[in-house]
Amino acid sequence: MALPQHIPGTAECLARNDRMVVLAAVAFVVLLSGLCTVFGAGMDMTAVEMTRMARPIGEPMAMGAGTPWTAGYAMLIFVMWWVMMIAMMTPSAAPVLLLFTAIKKSGSRAGRAPLLSLLFLSGYLLAWAFFSAAATALQWRLETMGLSDGPMMSLSSRTLGGALLLAAGAYQFTPYKHACLSHCRLPVQFLTRHNRTGLAGAVLMGAHHGTFCLGCCWALMLLLFAGGIMNLHWIAGLALFVLAEKTLPWPRFLTAGSGALLLLAGSYVIVTAP
Template identity: 45%
Template sequence: MLGPRLAIAASIAGITALCWLYLFAEAADMRAMGDMTMAMPPKGAVDLVLLLVMWWIMMIGMMLPSAAPMILTFATVNARRRARAQPWVPTALFAAGYVLAWGGFSIAATLAQWGLESVALVSPMAMAVTSARLGGMLFLAAGLYQLTPLKRACLIACRSPFDFVVNRWRDGAAGALRMGAEHGLTCLGCCWILMALLFVGGAMNLLWVALLAVVVLIEKLFPFGDWMGRIGGLLLMGWGVWLLVAG
């Protein structure tokens, strides 16, 4: 059973690495375009699709590592079922459901960026808000959400992979996809407002992207993640208030 788990872990690491390589290339292109003085034309359908692809790859690169324990737990239970001649499915279907859930968030982020760019509240190059007050409101909202019962409930669910897999098991390919999507939505409930902070630090600021990814990873996988999230919430609220007052 160790061999398949290692293969799945290696696949997660490889996909994550490819996503980050894409982001580095995209950020380099954005920096090169930022040196140009010409005005950016309005976004067309192709531009929106490319923007969606960028957001989706970013979400996979940020969120897939923190989903590794859940995916590996699914693979373990799946292998045991297969050994007992019970129905089983490829673990990739569960992972695909998880990725699809974050695809939904990526659509929302794409539309949000398009709308904010149209009113000059987001820079098209840095993909960061141009208003300190808007940034302050996002920080304040993120800090408040970190302290809500919903956040805590979603975080507890994300940190209980065995309970999730056993209690929500569904047979068949559609069942695996649905399980992955359900876990993705739970994870989304835990982290969506932190992902919205990408608009504050800049979605093309890869240090900021990496920092948020590490915060999510620690919150979900480490015993002290719950307390770190609460302390982080207070810090975010303070930062948000400071930006609102200073802005």
């Protein structure tokens, strides 16, 4: 008499294909946040329209006053920043996320690996929520002082735009930049040194890794103020560079080269300012 075949349940199937589950979740998060960014959900114009109307750094368009700042509008801008950061930064977190999944899969509770990985990703994105809140406050301040073109969300001063390029370029050469980048490029070392257990531990580990990532990339992300916060050319360019900086060989060459280019670009913008 033939023994009945074991039909795996949903939970067992998910546990066996944890890598695919995590990759699918990352792809869904990136796709959804990317679509929200491109179509400017909740904004007066889509990112495509803003990109078409974009001007050189520090050359605002005569479009009248922007939207008055209220608590509701500030929350909308925060969500815009956070969704954009999720779309830009999540792909570069995929390697450490997959390694974290593999480590948890080899533990005593392998079935929880996908859940723990999603909690790790949530903690990582919480770190960028902190950055998004700071960027929103900075944008509010700049517009209040008349230093930002409200409708296009870009700096209205060419000199200030050049100074931002110089600051971002100089930061590429700092020890703090290299220390944070090393943590991002060595996920095995990070996960070994900062291992935590449990659901809360997964969130804290993700937030910890996100803090290193934030320390590595915050100056680059602020360059969106120079090129236009919703300028898709700058969004795509920065996202691809961050991914390259964290995954390709010779990170020192990429970091130093980009820093030198930013310093040259900032000097040119300031020298040619009226």
